[in-house]
Amino acid sequence: MIVVLRNPRREVEVPGPMSVSALLTRLEIVPESVLVIRGDTLVTHDARLLDDDHVEIRPVISGGDQ
Amino acid sequence: MKCRRCKAPAIIDIPRHNAAFCAECFTHQCREQVKRAIHEHRMIEPGNRVLVAVSGGKDSLALWDLLHEIGIPADGLYLGLGIGEYSDASGDATRAFATAHGLHLHEVDLREQYGYDIPGAAEATHRAPCGACGLSKRHLFNQVALEHDYDVVATGHNLDDEAAVLLGNVLHWETGYLGRQFPVLPATEGFARKVKPLVRLSEREMAAYCVIRGIDYQVEECPMAAGNRHIGYKEMLNQLETRSPGSKAAFVSGFWSRGHAAFSEESDRQRADLLPCVECGAPTTTGDRCAFCSLRARASEQPVTLRTAR
Numbered sequence: 001m002i003v004v005l006r007n008p009r010r011e012v013e014v015p016g017p018m019s020v021s022a023l024l025t026r027l028e029i030v031p032e033s034v035l036v037i038r039g040d041t042l043v044t045h046d047a048r049l050l051d052d053d054h055v056e057i058r059p060v061i062s063g064g065d066q
Numbered sequence: 067m068k069c070r071r072c073k074a075p076a077i078i079d080i081p082r083h084n085a086a087f088c089a090e091c092f093t094h095q096c097r098e099q100v101k102r103a104i105h106e107h108r109m110i111e112p113g114n115r116v117l118v119a120v121s122g123g124k125d126s127l128a129l130w131d132l133l134h135e136i137g138i139p140a141d142g143l144y145l146g147l148g149i150g151e152y153s154d155a156s157g158d159a160t161r162a163f164a165t166a167h168g169l170h171l172h173e174v175d176l177r178e179q180y181g182y183d184i185p186g187a188a189e190a191t192h193r194a195p196c197g198a199c200g201l202s203k204r205h206l207f208n209q210v211a212l213e214h215d216y217d218v219v220a221t222g223h224n225l226d227d228e229a230a231v232l233l234g235n236v237l238h239w240e241t242g243y244l245g246r247q248f249p250v251l252p253a254t255e256g257f258a259r260k261v262k263p264l265v266r267l268s269e270r271e272m273a274a275y276c277v278i279r280g281i282d283y284q285v286e287e288c289p290m291a292a293g294n295r296h297i298g299y300k301e302m303l304n305q306l307e308t309r310s311p312g313s314k315a316a317f318v319s320g321f322w323s324r325g326h327a328a329f330s331e332e333s334d335r336q337r338a339d340l341l342p343c344v345e346c347g348a349p350t351t352t353g354d355r356c357a358f359c360s361l362r363a364r365a366s367e368q369p370v371t372l373r374t375a376r
Contacts, residue, residue: 006285006286007286007287007292030301030304030305030308031081031308032081032268032270032304032307032308033270033300033301033304034270035078035270035273035274035277037277041077042077042078042089042274042277042278043077044067044076044077044078044079044086045079046067046079058273058277058285059287060124060269060270060272060273061226061269061287061297061300061301061304062123062124062125062269062287062288062291062297063227063230063291063296063297063300
């Protein structure tokens with residue numbers, strides 16, 4: 001599957017099928033720091049991603065000084 | 067996973083609640099959390115005029131949308147920071163949201179109206195840009211609120227923001243800041259009331275809310291904030307949260323219920339002793355130039371070439 005990462009924007013190819021949790025573990029991404037979007041829909045950590053899925057891993061951390 | 071509320075297939079799981087939700091029930095949950103925060107801390111009273119500080123990012127646009135959805139009318143305030151393409155995209159996202167929802171947006175441009183921008187201010191003061199940015203925002207949000215008779219300034223600070231700031235304040239024992247870290251700061255002479263209606267929601271939930279609601283927010287991180295200390299604290303807290311869900315909420319809510327009162331007397335006293343700035347009249351500790359006017363004076367002396375981030 002094609003996985004889009006951000007900051008900076010880049011694409012990696014990961015063989016499916018695998019769960020969202022397994023994908024995040026493989027890419028060493030902390031689950032609480034991102035949303036996983038398949039196509040244009042959010043997916044939960046137990047969702048199974050298939051080889052032909054297009055997946056975006058979108059970081060959610062933002063902000064500067066308060 | 068199934069939605070905790072309606073048992074339909076879930077699209078987001080929230081480990082700290084040990085729950086998952088479908089899109090409709092998740093947006094319902096977000097609205098309820100905002101209503102609860104507003105009620106619990108008496109943030110907004112019926113008839114109050116509310117000004118939302120909007121940056122074009124997920125939190126402030128979600129906040130503006132949520133207030134609208136729960137029937138609290140609010141106008142927006144966008145501050146043009148002059149951070150190159152990042153600011154251009156942030157402004158576009160904010161204006162597009164306001165237009166699509168028929169909401170009123172005030173705009174202040176630092177460079178046009180005050181003669182400096184954030185990259186130039188960082189250059190002039192030899193300090194991190196986030197410090198100049200935060201100072202400018204705090205001053206101008208308050209100033210615009212007072213000038214236009216708003217009772218309340220609402221900001222999009224979420225649970226993660228509060229946890230990261232609390233961690234930083236505790237690590238450095240910033241007792242004055244700890245005394246002011248609360249979901250609502252009451253209005254006092256020269257200050258509008260400040261409220262944070264998103265404090266019961268994480269930034270992952272706010273990003274999810276925007277995706278579900280089709281809110282086109284500025285996804286890219288501010289280039290000037292990348293790698294700063296605040297983001298580092300958030301990354302560490304998220305590692306802790308993944309191992310032990312609920313840690314961030316327990317840290318923050320425990321401080322408010324059991325720690326804050328120990329520090330608030332000092333900050334209340336500091337607020338009572340403030341004197342008007344000799345230039346703009348805003349409350350200041352020195353009775354001379356306030357921090358904003360000092361920053362503006364130093365930053366606006368910089369050559370224009372140094373202030374351009376493109």
